Amino acid sequence: MIFDISHLKKIRNQLNMTQQQFALKAGISQSMIAKIEAGKLDPTYSYVKKIESALNSLSKKDELKAKDILTKKIISVTKDTLVEEAVKLLINNKISQLPVIENGNVIGLVTESSIISSRPYISPKKVKDIMTESPPIVSKNTGINIVQMLLQFYPIIIIKESHKLIGVITKADILKSLKV
16 A cells, blocks of 8 residues: 555545544554644654554455355356357356366366367367366455456456355456446
């Protein structure tokens, strides 16, 4: 976080916190916060770092989590599903990828790209012949920033809770979560 100490009061007010509440969170005195906000004190580097750390932890508390934006309906295939059936699922559900699941575990991924690059089709080709590596699996409490970073490298993220798959996140889910 790039932090300008002269904006502390405005930021603290946006967080809806009193000076005392913020001071407790930062581990410094309320009078120190008051003096900094009034411009009567130029804090030492260690105080600025404490304030910055408190602001970082407070902003992460409000960060969206995977559970807040995931799609609960998981449309998937098994490794023995015929490729033509996978194509039908992609088209009918207007999606771009399908997790390959066996015994509750994600073992791979079928994408539009993996299907297209496997042409010409030699029927009956199975998903196991064209699937790519398994996408990342994260917990439902993973922060949106980490999910966004992973989506730069993978087309889908799987969300798991207590050894159970509970949903997926794609770039489309990120777009839907934007407050525009």
